[in-house]
Amino acid sequence: MSPQPSGHTDPFSDTAAISEDDRDTILESTLHVGANASLTLGADGVLVADDAFDDSDRLYLCGLLQKSHLAKNIPFYHILDAELSANTIAIKYVRPKSPKKNARLLVRTLIYPVSTASDVAQRWTDRILERAYGAALKRARIKVLINPFGGAGKAQSLYNKHIAPVFEAAGCTVDVQTTTRRGHAVEIAENLDVDAYDVLACASGDGLPMECFNGLARKRNAAQALRKIAVVQLPCGTGNAMSWNLFGTGEPSVAALSIVKGVRTPLDLASITQGDKRTLSFLSQSLGIVAESDLGTENIRWMGDFRFTFGFLVRLLGKTLYPIDYAVKTEIDDKHAIKKHYAQQVSRLRHQLSPSNAILGKEMEAQGGLGLPPLKHGTVNDPLPKDENSGWTRLEAYPNLGNFYCGNMCWMAADAPFFPASLPNDGMMDLVNIDGDISRMKAVKLLLAVADGTFFDEDVVRVRKISAVRVIPRFGRPMTEMSEQAHTVTGVSAISPQKPSTMQKILKKVSGSSGKTGYFSVDGEKLPFEPFQIEVHRGLGTVLSRVPGVYEYEGPDGWRDIDIEHDTTAEAERAYKTGSIPCLSTNVY
Template sequence: MSGFEARDPFTDPIPDSSQHELEQNATLIVNRNASLTLGTDSLIVLGSQPTRAIPYYNVLWAELADLEIIIRYAHPTAKNVIVVAFISYIVDKSERSRALAWIAKLLDSAYGESQRCKRIKVLVNPFGGKGSAPKWFARDIEPIFLAAKCEVNVERTQFKGHAIEIAEEINTNDFDVIACCSGDGLPHEVFNGLGKKPDARTALAKLAVVQLPCGTGNAMSWNLNGTDSTSLAALAVVKGIRTPMDLVSITQGGNRFLSFLSQSFGIIAECDLGTEHLRWLGDARFTYGFLKRVIGKTLWPCDLAVKVEIDSKDQIRDHYQAEIDQRASMEERRRQTTLQNPTISPRLGPGEALPELRYGTATDPLPEDWHLVPQEKMGNFYCGNMRYMAADMPFFPAALPHDGNMDLVTIDGDISRTAALGLFLDVAKNRTFDNPLFNYRKITGYRLMPRGKDGYISIDGERVPWATFQAEVHHGLGTVLSRNGHCFEGPSVPNQSTS
């Protein structure tokens, strides 16, 4: 993957004795001629040929069946592929109690903050992408879930909008996770289905929504799992840490719905929705759509009103670093959200529907403190609360899951074809933030009023009518699973000292 060096979960050098003095109770003697040792970052298997180090992140489960200790783990067979493997050894009868205690320590190291034995409702979209989701789930995902002792309930979606119905009717006490084997469309439906429940806020807090990348657009997996590999994403879900995430209310006409990823108007929306007929090209269709519109120098005039919270890139950089430095538990961050601004997303009384809209709807008068600017030469409007818009495209390097803001990027005014091509290259190389042609702001709400003939408006990759719409953010309303429980994967805004 270009733009940054992805973390390799399989690399874990075996520590030498001069660096790590292992306590005696960290080692379990097995088969009389082998041992299992709990190292700093990995399980070290001695007595096998060759000696192995299995990163704790890869350990799925361990148990003692009579006198046989069985450890299941994710074994890499290629750069982006893992399969379930296991090792087993016999322990002496006299060591049985000690083996059980050792297994408990191994699982503590393997899971840390992550919940074990997750109860997962799996939704498989057999129509999305290339139609391979059922095959990929059975081959790459389900074996990892089962080896990790997850409870799995599988249902195939039958039609567009089916996941909305499933999520609206689901019993939130039966599951911990709703996992979408799909592109980004199914998570969008699931968030909106949960948002329709009478106790929407409780449901959105209790059920973590995740994506297992089986579609054309897999932005959610890139942001939270750091991959579009189905097997690596399955492992990321097994080990994922519950993380609160901001959601966005969209109002248009008399409708209100939730957005978890992005809203776009102009060249990005055109590149996405305007190339649906070219899905067979994969991600190359976005490049084709971009180049076609750049050459034509297409503009999309509109009126834009924004509630700006941070409009200086230096201040955004400081805000980002402060959030990154503040690592707190899920419960503490939930509590902080309520204390800091209880009108945004109070939690978690029974029977609570979605939060009231602070700024009204798209048909109400504009709030007095919003800044309205006619945009005669709008080239691109893109707003979101995740870092990636697609693979290798970290459009929002300052995005954070839980800072109560949307990230807004606009290209204001007419620019040359050469400059536009340079912007495209800068996105792939994570140079958008410092490019002066990109206007980057942290906002809590906006209203976009398109002009002219019918065109494309995209909400989470879904087309909505060509009409005025309004957006406002809800701090920590949703719940997802992430690898670190704190921030998105991939490249971020560099510190001032390193920029």
């Protein structure tokens, strides 16, 4: 980040107003290199003034190439390293292969002889690195996990060709390990020496990051480990939601740069309890049409990526219902209020009031020591609170549910921004419910509305910000058991499955679904199809992001038009900054 001038005077018209330090800074902003070239630290990058400069080759040695070019600006964000040795300076940086957004990045090195005094050159080198890294950690220690079967099975070669060169040029210490089986990343994270690394990077889909959070959660000092180690994704899977949300890309080399330049950001994690088991989730939990279209279409894998869309459309046409009983601890139950909440968060970021990792960590330690935070709402086995002021709704039947979708990040895949108002550390998940018996026309319109960003405002889409939810599924094979359980908890009678129509029978045959059981998806992975309770832990995990406090998506439609200045009270800001959670009570918002 570039340092700000110390005063408001114009340094060019009033030289007396420039402090001695500022004067030295200006004078020393240009490094003369070779006979006819110079490197100048500008406002947002290094200006290379050298007629012969051409970075189309891997290594550029001053004077050896004779091509004529205008002075070129290399953005500070693209600079990976600068090293002064004897009488030479070497600057490593990345250059996009084409002007397209998210184009592959190529690593380049500039080498020039330095004629300036060595102490001046050293100061120049220190300053370029300061500006190149800002608040990011230089020369991070990274443990890389590669899932050799992730996505199309190309993770290893993507890593070797497009990721490793970026880490190497940035001077990172890298330790690479390949996962050999399902669950291997959990074991690696559980046994990781958290003092030896800063980052756990998964060259994979979203399955490995989930395993890493869960592995760290198994440590005796889980909360500390989750705060110390930033879990990140190098997009080598099919969905790559984590990378899209935090780095705005699915291109591995761009994600590698985002990790090198990333700022530590606390991330809400959710505990899912089922029976006596507790699992952490960073991305989503779903039941109904989305989970079934993903996890229930394994037997039509031959269709490739189209299997999800196909499975989805078939269920849509069949008007499939997924009855559940559920109780929700709602925090914001109105779309306008959710947009306002989003606008307030952006405003706090502008005023640098986003909660830091350290502040949230202190609060967590006060709550539960070094281990995982205790469950405020108990597990799925505990009785729900009877107190009407608890904020929980009663456990009620939702017989015509089509989709239960809980999201902690905006994009579920590159073209699927299902949760445009989600935020990384507001202590809430966004819950989307859609009835399964809406008209087919409406359902198809909804499907198209996801990609074009208008989904959130559709009237048949119910959106709530919640801090906890309990769900008892009442469809699929275990339905009899579920129903009995629901009986004992709710006293409401079980819903008997309706006789399928001929149309539904045909569609079921081609949909890939066995129809014998249901699917519960957590971060895209299959969890047992049985009752579950979700509880959010504010800022329990740590990730790296380009812009801390918000995801890369532009937010829900119309949030910019909401006037929040007059009601962003000092109290709300103080509460948010210290990491306490009165921000969850609506009177503060």
